[in-house]
Amino acid sequence: MTALRPDVTVQLQDVAVNYRVYEDSAGGLKEHFSRGRVRRRYQTVRALRGVTLEVHESETLGVIGANGSGKSTLLSAMTGLLPLKSGTVRGRSRPALLGVSSALRSALSGRRNVLIGGLALGFTRDEIESRMDEIIEFAGLSDAVDRPMRTYSSGMRARLHFAIATARIPEILLIDEALAVGDAEFRARSSQRIDEICAEAGSVVVVSHNMTEIEHLCDRVAWLDDGEVKAVGEPGSVVASYLEACSRTGHHS
Amino acid sequence: MDDATPAPSGGQAGDPGLIDLAAPPSTASYLKEVWRRREFAVVVPAQDLRAQNMDTALGQLWHLVNPALLVGVYFFIFGVVLDTRRGVDNFLGFLIVGIVLFHLFQRVLQDASVCIVRNLGLIRSIQFPRLLLPVAAVNGQTFAFIPALCVALLSLLVTGERPSLRWLLLPVVLAALYVFNLGAALVVAQIGSSVRDLQRLLPHLLRLLFYASGVIFSVDAFISSEFWRTAFAVNPVYDLITCARWCLIGTEVDAAVVIGLTVWCMALPVIGVFNFRRVEGRLGS
Numbered sequence: 001m002t003a004l005r006p007d008v009t010v011q012l013q014d015v016a017v018n019y020r021v022y023e024d025s026a027g028g029l030k031e032h033f034s035r036g037r038v039r040r041r042y043q044t045v046r047a048l049r050g051v052t053l054e055v056h057e058s059e060t061l062g063v064i065g066a067n068g069s070g071k072s073t074l075l076s077a078m079t080g081l082l083p084l085k086s087g088t089v090r091g092r093s094r095p096a097l098l099g100v101s102s103a104l105r106s107a108l109s110g111r112r113n114v115l116i117g118g119l120a121l122g123f124t125r126d127e128i129e130s131r132m133d134e135i136i137e138f139a140g141l142s143d144a145v146d147r148p149m150r151t152y153s154s155g156m157r158a159r160l161h162f163a164i165a166t167a168r169i170p171e172i173l174l175i176d177e178a179l180a181v182g183d184a185e186f187r188a189r190s191s192q193r194i195d196e197i198c199a200e201a202g203s204v205v206v207v208s209h210n211m212t213e214i215e216h217l218c219d220r221v222a223w224l225d226d227g228e229v230k231a232v233g234e235p236g237s238v239v240a241s242y243l244e245a246c247s248r249t250g251h252h253s
Numbered sequence: 254m255d256d257a258t259p260a261p262s263g264g265q266a267g268d269p270g271l272i273d274l275a276a277p278p279s280t281a282s283y284l285k286e287v288w289r290r291r292e293f294a295v296v297v298p299a300q301d302l303r304a305q306n307m308d309t310a311l312g313q314l315w316h317l318v319n320p321a322l323l324v325g326v327y328f329f330i331f332g333v334v335l336d337t338r339r340g341v342d343n344f345l346g347f348l349i350v351g352i353v354l355f356h357l358f359q360r361v362l363q364d365a366s367v368c369i370v371r372n373l374g375l376i377r378s379i380q381f382p383r384l385l386l387p388v389a390a391v392n393g394q395t396f397a398f399i400p401a402l403c404v405a406l407l408s409l410l411v412t413g414e415r416p417s418l419r420w421l422l423l424p425v426v427l428a429a430l431y432v433f434n435l436g437a438a439l440v441v442a443q444i445g446s447s448v449r450d451l452q453r454l455l456p457h458l459l460r461l462l463f464y465a466s467g468v469i470f471s472v473d474a475f476i477s478s479e480f481w482r483t484a485f486a487v488n489p490v491y492d493l494i495t496c497a498r499w500c501l502i503g504t505e506v507d508a509a510v511v512i513g514l515t516v517w518c519m520a521l522p523v524i525g526v527f528n529f530r531r532v533e534g535r536l537g538s
Contacts, residue, residue, distance in 0.1 A: 080274025083535055090271040102374030107304035119293040120379055
């Protein structure tokens with residue numbers, strides 16, 4: 001067991017997560033019942049297999065790895081909302097995932113979506129109303145704000161999501177690939193905002209495929225491979241050995 | 254319920270202040286959080302209701318036109334074409350109360366059965382008490398019910414009903430209706446989240462309930478056996494409709510019906526909350 005430092009904000013111990021993936025099998029009714037129970041067949045995917053990891057105070061931890069290596073699952077596990085197969089997840093407070101896109105309604109206007117997204121994030125109505133102009137201005141929507149969201153370009157939509165999602169900064173923040181949104185101008189603005197957030201939040205965990213971004217933002221990097229932590233440490237060296245492994249197997253994503 | 258408070262994990266060395274994130278909060282602090290976030294369950298369904306008719310020519314007027322058509326069709330068939338009485342003085346009024354209430358109940362159950370499945374993305378990405386989802390489903394249908402209630406009251410006046418002192422008790426009946434809907438929605442949302450087949454089954458169960466609740470016929474006029482009339486009081490939807498009719502069109506109500514309704518309204522929300530909490534941790538998977 002690892003020695004515990006006093007400034008730990010999130011601690012995962014031997015965390016395993018399994019997903020059930022239901023098979024789309026060709027088996028007919030007869031086979032279905034001949035197995036003696038009415039239950040569909042499924043495969044178990046071992047998304048995380050025994051991950052032990054710590055996040056420290058005022059630290060930005062990067063998570064890298066190939067597609068399907070368990071990065072997003074790791075973030076979900078950190079929120080404590082994902083049922084674990086084994087292991088423990090502990091933290092100083094509950095980490096929050098950056099993102100509200102799933103709460104928004106494309107038929108409604110940008111302004112109404114700020115309200116809905118804000119409420120989903122736990123703001124009160126008054127709190128949102130008082131920040132409404134600030135959020136809309138940051139998203140750069142100007143006169144489009146009262147049009148239905150489905151008329152927005154994907155860039156405008158991404159900006160609005162980002163603006164709502166970053167309206168509140170939790171003590172422990174988890175970011176999943178949210179960084180590269182919008183055009184060059186907004187990207188500059190959003191990466192500046194991410195820097196601010198990283199400074200303001202107690203701890204940040206970032207998942208990204210963008211190695212430049214990871215090296216720029218992070219104090220430490222964890223490399224996930226097939227549900228296991230392959231390496232944790234100083235960004236330059238972990239990223240280098242990850243890239244080396246990728247070039248060996250020939251698929252860098 | 255003190256078992257659920259996230260306890261500082263004792264035993265492990267040197268990590269005071271770390272809480273077990275996978276442990277569910279206590280019921281008291283859970284319900285407090287639901288209350289703190291109540292605006293979510295009010296604003297979101299209201300906005301969804303708005304979005305529903307945005308592309309139509311009549312727009313938001315549909316919230317009024319739709320119940321008017323619902324009542325209008327029954328008016329036409331039973332008032333003009335069939336002209337039945339079936340042992341009730343004001344059969345049209347009798348019908349309107351039953352139809353409008355059952356329609357609300359039906360929509361609440363349908364929405365509740367899919368409220369978890371439809372919001373899986375939200376559940377996976379944002380931390381909030383999932384209980385808000387079935388509550389939002391009930392609220393949304395309750396908002397849609399308000400114009401329907403106005404149409405129903407107006408239609409009652411047209412059928413010759415005059416407001417009596419009993420109408421003053423309507424808020425009590427409506428409160429019982431809301432509380433019962435909440436409880437039912439919680440139970441159905443929980444079942445619907447694990448058994449997706451419920452969505453397919455529900456229309457048929459509702460049809461069965463429609464006939465078991467005396468929506469379009471008077472149970473009292475059809476069934477003479479005292480025992481079986483009392484047995485109907487076990488059905489909460491029958492109880493609600495019967496109480497609403499007593500209030501609005503002056504039909505009779507048995508003590509068994511009032512007792513049945515009271516028991517349902519007190520028990521179902523409590524059962525619903527505890528049952529929902531029991532499975533809440535697994536809802537995202």
